[in-house]
Amino acid sequence: MSIVRTNYKLWHDTNSEFYHDYMHHFNRVTSMQQPGYYDRRYDAYPGGHVTISSMVVQYTAYEHKDTVLAEDRDIPFPGLEQNGWKLLDLFPGIAINLRGSALRVDTMTPLAADKVLIEFRGFGLKSDTPAQREKRVRDHNTIWGPFGRNLPEDLLGVVNQGLAMRPGSREHLNLLHGREEGRSIHDELGVRKYYAEWSRRMGREARAPYGDNEPRASVRKLPIAVGFEAE
Amino acid sequence: MSQTPSRAELRAAIEDVLYTGCLLLDAQQFHGWLEHTSSDLQYRITAHSPEIRKQMTWLEHDRQGLFALFELLPKHHVNHAQWQRHASLYQVVADSPSEVRTVTSLVVHHTLLDVGDVHEDAGATKVFAVGRYHDKYRLDSGRWLLADRTVHLETRQLGIGTHMIV
Numbered sequence: 001m002s003i004v005r006t007n008y009k010l011w012h013d014t015n016s017e018f019y020h021d022y023m024h025h026f027n028r029v030t031s032m033q034q035p036g037y038y039d040r041r042y043d044a045y046p047g048g049h050v051t052i053s054s055m056v057v058q059y060t061a062y063e064h065k066d067t068v069l070a071e072d073r074d075i076p077f078p079g080l081e082q083n084g085w086k087l088l089d090l091f092p093g094i095a096i097n098l099r100g101s102a103l104r105v106d107t108m109t110p111l112a113a114d115k116v117l118i119e120f121r122g123f124g125l126k127s128d129t130p131a132q133r134e135k136r137v138r139d140h141n142t143i144w145g146p147f148g149r150n151l152p153e154d155l156l157g158v159v160n161q162g163l164a165m166r167p168g169s170r171e172h173l174n175l176l177h178g179r180e181e182g183r184s185i186h187d188e189l190g191v192r193k194y195y196a197e198w199s200r201r202m203g204r205e206a207r208a209p210y211g212d213n214e215p216r217a218s219v220r221k222l223p224i225a226v227g228f229e230a231e
Numbered sequence: 232m233s234q235t236p237s238r239a240e241l242r243a244a245i246e247d248v249l250y251t252g253c254l255l256l257d258a259q260q261f262h263g264w265l266e267h268t269s270s271d272l273q274y275r276i277t278a279h280s281p282e283i284r285k286q287m288t289w290l291e292h293d294r295q296g297l298f299a300l301f302e303l304l305p306k307h308h309v310n311h312a313q314w315q316r317h318a319s320l321y322q323v324v325a326d327s328p329s330e331v332r333t334v335t336s337l338v339v340h341h342t343l344l345d346v347g348d349v350h351e352d353a354g355a356t357k358v359f360a361v362g363r364y365h366d367k368y369r370l371d372s373g374r375w376l377l378a379d380r381t382v383h384l385e386t387r388q389l390g391i392g393t394h395m396i397v
Contacts (some may be wrong), residue, residue: 001388025306042318064299069292137288146392147290153308155391163346 001119002146004155006162007118008093008108009194011048014158015087015106016050023157026149029061030070031085031228036156042189048197050091054084057100059139062149070130070142070149073100073109075132089190091197102140114162120144120151235328243324245333245368248375253316256396260300268294269369269378276397278362278384290396297396307394312341313396315356318364330371337362337382339397360386360397 004011014020018040031037036055044050062070063078075081080086080098087098093108103123105166108116124136137188143150163169181187204211234246248267253265265272272294277317278287292300322334341359343352362384382397 002390002392003388004391010364023308025303025308044256067295067299068298069299069303071380138291141287145289146389147394147396148392149307149394152310152392154393156308157382159391 001117002155003111003115003117004159005114006116006158007114008110009198010158010161011106011108011116011118012089012093012095012194013191014154015097016089016194017186017188018052019186019188020154020157025072026062026143027119030059031055032056032059034061038185040185042183042187044189044193048194049073050089050193052087052185052190054081054086056081056083059083059100068105071135072141073102073139075101075135075139077103078099091194097141101136102144102145104140117213153178238323241325242320243330244375245323245331245362246320247366248377249318249320249333249335249364249366252377253318257315259395261396262298265298265301267377269371269376270294272297272377272397274382275380276382276384278387280387298301299392300396304333304394309394310344310391312343312359314359315340315342316397321363331368331375333364333366333368335364335366337364337397354366359393360384360385360389362386362397 021032034055034057039053040055041053042050043053057073059070059072060068062068077084077098077100080100083100084098085100086098088132090096093106094108095104095106097104097106101124105121105123106118107121108118110116122137122140124133127135141148145151178192179186179188180192183189199206202209252264252267255261255267271293274293274297275291276289278289279285280287317338317340319336320333321336322332324332326332338361339359340356342354342356345353362382365383366377366379367379368375370376384397
């Protein structure tokens with residue numbers, strides 16, 4: 001569990017898009033540079049939920065001079081090919097991430113405009129032998145544990161994103177949100193669908209969340225999403 | 232050191248390698264730290280979860296794996312916080328003239344850096360984690376080397392986490 005200084009929507013955003021794979025050395029070598037990555041496609045469902053199709057990840061590509069730091073995920077998970085990777089994002093704050101042998105479920109609770117509690121849960125199968133379970137735990141924690149290679153980068157990313165979006169920041173909002181690339185892996189369909197559903201439920205546009213009550217920039221507290229059309 | 236060191240001499244020798252290791256890790260001189268470890272070093276970070284009533288292993292590597300992790304650190308996105316380990320050697324148990332087990336209390340503080348033009352956390356020191364080193368040392372050619380380390384953390388909320396070893 002982590003309490004992280006960012007807006008909860010930025011965490012769901014990170015779990016909903018893959019453009020940020022550029023930030024992860026692990027994902028760059030095991031996925032982005034491997035066949036199939038750019039063939040992955042998003043599917044959107046009513047209610048702001050999305051899925052992304054699988055690919056075969058080359059985990060053993062995370063290495064240094066013949067020392068392989070991530071193992072092949074050779075223990076199967078029902079419905080997934082070996083070393084596959086599927087993702088399901090449920091509006092408004094649950095991500096179900098299945099990578100080879102380990103299933104991760106994130107749930108989050110907003111605590112403030114700039115603070116979110118994220119609970120991470122890793123799952124194996126009830127039928128696991130002790131050795132299988134140990135392997136699944138190792139696979140999970142290699143990237144998703146608090147000392148994993150990916151999770152700290154994701155969390156650092158959303159913290160810094162939130163800080164950069166604050167009014168008065170000189171970091172500038174270089175927003176890439178809303179990329180439309182035919183539902184492919186760097187399309188931000190998930191983010192667009194998320195904010196479309198947010199707008200529908202809130203009765204206001206995500207790009208103008210305050211409506212006629214837009215506060216002065218100097219007193220605005222919430223990071224806002226801009227730069228895309230609600231669908 | 233005499234053939235059979237006194238308890239105080241043994242403790243002082245272990246303190247030397249333990250605290251030198253902390254200084255090297257604080258300075259992120261990871262390869263220097265590895266020089267104080269045996270070739271068959273095993274390293275792991277664990278914690279107990281009352282929620283699932285199980286021991287969790289968050290990181291586990293041998294010496295070669297740690298070396299590779301250190302080499303890859305520059306490729307990872309980190310927060311560059313400065314760490315400071317406060318270690319107190321609590322217990323030294325000699326299993327043989329050349330093998331020692333120790334328990335060391337540990338508090339890790341981290342001091343944060345600016346994020347862009349945001350200065351709120353700049354220079355602020357916070358406790359990152361508390362726990363204990365459960366170590367094994369081995370006498371090798373007159374030098375005590377770290378042969379096995381289990382970092383057992385009490386802290387389970389680690390904020391954004393880390394790529395470093397504790």
